[in-house]
Structures are given as structure tokens and as C-alpha cells.
Amino acid sequence: MAEKKQFQKGKMVPVPSVSIIPERDLDKSPILECSHLGIDFGGLTAVNEFNVTVGRTEIAGLIGPNGAGKTTVFNLLTKVYQPTRGTILLDGLDTHGKTPSQVNRMGIARTFQNIRLFNNLTVEDNVKIGLHNQEKYSMFSGILRLPKYWRQEKAAHERALELLSIFDMQDLANHQAGSLPYGAQRRLEIVRALATNPSLLLLDEPAAGMNPSETAELMENIVKIRDTFQIAIMLIEHDMSLVMGICEGICVLNFGQIIAKGTAEEIQSNPTVIEAYLGKQQ
């Protein structure tokens, strides 16, 4: 069992949009601002009045009981679903009407709750697909193998190995992605998302199915990623040791509504949150 590790967290301060962001991010504009975000599926309101601001280098947490709408929020942010109401500002730019691939190019990358890798391709190719929009050569340079192709492919190969080395996976580069063990597949998804050069990384249950020592390692790596890439990370997680250990601002969802926002300490002592998770005290 890994010993309990303390992570340095920033001091959280309020911003005008009724949210809190780390104090160090205060002089920069927030990376993500959601206001009045909501979606209805037919008559069912899945998410409503979702107002969240994420600081530029914040690690934010999104928690809540099963079926609270956490993954729906991620799908709204990445435009898998088009929101019924509200606006999403990414780095001050409205993402209204954008497609998932356009939103990715604007700077949001994500992982999936049920792993979605390109299973028939190698680990390296998976990362290179993440690098897709950073390689700039046309189909014809590719077919005719022009010098530009060789230069950029060499750069992509090196960059892919460099990214894989975050999780010490460079030795697995030639393995087939679908044949990797579960934990490695989750890590590869994070690497692939990072390869798209995001400014906001969304992680959907990154620690699902991991044992406590793997989770501890993942926590260190998430903080390391934030520090090296200077990006914001928002994660959905059921493992409270992870959420309380590294998340600076935490947002609790229940039945599609935000029931609490605050730091780990505030959330842990919030009676509404305790009620949502454990039920009303008799």
C-alpha cells in the first residue's frame, strides 16, 4: 500500500461568476466558463443550470451519485450533445454550434468512461492520431512521400514516444492498443488526449478499475501533467481519495443540478452533499 501523499493545492478565491478558482489563476482569464448550461432529452431535464468556472491551471473535480449527469456534462462540453440552453466559453470563445472535432481543435480533449481506443492500431499510432492536427502535410505529400512527409512523421514519432514516456509506456509503442491491460489502456487514452495539445483536459473516471497503488500513481501523474503542460484538468471520479487528494475546486451534481461547489474541505462537511450520497439522517 502506498503511503498517503500530500499534494500542494492552490488557495481558492471567488470570481464574479459565483465560482471559485485558484488564486494563482486570478490574473489570467478562466479557461472554461459555463453559464446556465442545460440539456433536455425529450421531456427529461438531464442537466440544468450548470454554472462552473475553471481556472487556467486548476484541477477541478466533478462528482455525484450514479446517474447525476456528470458524463452528460462532459458530452455537452465536447459537443457530443448540443446543449439545449446556456453557453460554454472556452478561453473566452463561445463553442456554440461547433462539432466535437472543432471543439477539440479549440482546446478541449477528453477520455471516456468506457475506454474508446483505436483497438486494431498500435499504441504509437493511437498517439499519432492524437497528434493529427499538429502534423501539417497534405494527402498528396503522404502518398508521394515528399520530404515534408518524412520530416513530420519523424517529428510525430519522437513526440509520440515523448508523450508515452509520461506514463513510462514507450516500450509498449509497437503493441496493439486493444491487447493492453486495462490500466494501460486508460493511461493510453490520457496520452492520446494530451497529444491533441489541449488547454482543458477532461478525464472521465480515470481511476476506474485501478487498485489503490495504481490510483496513487495516477494522482501523481495527473498533478505532473498539469505542472508540465500548464493546462486545466477537470475529472469525474468516484474514488474520493483521488478527488479529495488533488482537486482544487469540486462541484457536486445530483439529478442534473449542482448541489454544492467548493474546496475539498467545504464539500466534505456540506450537509446537502452528505444527504445526496448517504440519504437523510433519521
Added chain:
Amino acid sequence: MKKINKNSLNGFINYGIVIAAFAVIQALLGMGRLSNSLQSLLVPACCYIVMAVSLNLTVGILGELSLGHGGFMSLGAFSGIAASILLQNAIPLAPARLAVSMAVGALAGALGGVIVGVPVLRLQGDYLAIVTLAFGQIIKNIIMVLYVGVDERGIHIAASSERFDLAPGGTAIIKGPMGAVGVTKLATFTAGFILILITLAVVQNLVNSRAGRAIMALRDNRIAAESVGINTTKYKLMAFVTSAALAGAAGALFGLNYSSTGASKFDFNTSILVLVFVVLGGLGSIRGSIIAAALLYVLPEMLRGLGLNDFRMLIYAIVLILVMLATNNDQLKALLGRVIPKRKGAVTSG
């Protein structure tokens, strides 16, 4: 490059197989050991290999089912024939005229691919199969009624024989149900060989490039591919149009191999035949497509004497169903996995 990776090695083996086969056949031809009937199969076999490899780009590498590959072949064949007749005086050198005709055929195929692909590839699901099925039939029916000719007043195009007023000295290029007649046979086995090499180069280099990875990403997981910023429609269209263009070039070569070509040569059966080559050769496996197309085209022709020819399509259908049943059978797959370890990795590109 310092180290050759597995994909490019596979590609070189494919070139090697084709070049070796060409050398062996040339040697046999030189020694006069090939019968006339076999010699007549050489060019069509090359065309079908190109058709199979190009259809594999759509079906195996992009993962979209196309049932109208014969339609693109037809477009290429008739536009190639038209080009070869129209350019008879402009380009007297036969190989050059053949090359230009094949390029025209490829353009026509690509154009057809764009027309079908732009509306259909935006949709998700099996719409491409339905629309390409219809496309093949539509092309066939259009060419059945199309009259194209050239005389000293220019090119004439008409939709019926009554309205087709060609001057007495003019040449008819396409004559409705009779198709193209009086075509100068330009196609040679060497041209077919070169077209196969070009097709291999295009498909294999595409697969191992940025665009090819995007195409395979769409096949493996569309949602994940979109989440890493891949433009779905653009790359689907790129694969589909490339595939249609290669089919068009193959069609031009095929059309210029016969003195007359009717539209019914490129019907639904042709499309299914090529699909059978691709499925039996292995989805996504280029080498499989080459071997399956060569064997399955030449074998039935050689076995014509056995009287099985009437049942050819029936046999293909049964074999196709059996292959699909067998490859979707988990027990059989597990058994194969035990006999041939590590064969899973060969799926991407062979």
C-alpha cells in the same frame, strides 16, 4: 530510415509479390507456355486486382460498405474509351493514349465518388451501402440509353437513337444497349502491372500517412476519432473518392481491353464479385485482396469446362456466407488463435 517498421515491410512484400508474379508470367509468355485463353485473362485479372485493392480501402480500411464499385468501374471504362477515341489523332502513341485514357477514367470515377460521397458520407450507418447499390444500377441504366458520337461538327450526346444525328463520316463511341463498339484495344499486360503498382503505392502510402491513420481511427471508433479533432466527413470522403478513382482507372483499362464493351459488364454481380474478393482476402489486408482477386478470377475461368459456371454467383454467395459465419464464430476464432498465435496484429494493413 534507421529501422523499417512492420507496415512498410508488409508493403514491400506486396510490391515483391506483384513484381515476381509479373516476371514469372512474362517469362512464361516469352517461352510460349501460356495458352491463349489464359493470356486473355491477364489484363482483366489486373483490373480486378486493382478493383479489389481499391474496394478494400473503402470496406476494410474505412469500414464503410460499398455495393456499387462496379458503377465506378463503368464510369471509368466508358469515359476512358471515349477519351481514347477522341484523342486518337491528338496522341498517336498508343501507350501514352492509354495512360491519358486511364487518367480520364480515374477522374470520372473520382467525380462519381464525390457525387455519391458528399451527401451520403455525412450520415452514419449503412446508407452508403444502399446508395452505392442504387448508384451502380443507375449508371448501368444511363449508359444503356446513352448515345455518344463524334463527327466534324463536334461531340454528340443523345438519350435515344432517334435523336442521335451523327453525320455520315462520324464515329459512334457509345451506342446505347450495344455499349462501346469498335474500340482500338490499347490495354496491355504491362499497363495492368503498372496500374497495380500505382494502386499499391497509393493505398499503402495513404494508409501509412496522417490521413490513413485518421481513416483507420474512424473505422475503429468514430466518437473517439472526433474527440481528437478528426474531421469525419473529410476523411471518409478522401478514402471513398480515392477508392472510386482507382476503380475508374481499372475500368478504363478493362474497357480498352475489348473491342466492344456493354454496360451490363459492370452490373451488380461485378460489384459483388469484387466484394467477395475483398472479404475472402481479408478485410483490411491488401495482400489478401491481391491474391484472392487473382485466384478467384482466374480459377473459375479455367474451370469453365466443368459446367459450374452457371452456379458461379451461387457458389460465391455461399462461400461469402460461410466466411462471415466462420469469422464471427468465437469458438472458431479461439481455435484459430491457438493454432496461429498472434494473428490479431495482422488486421491493420497487410
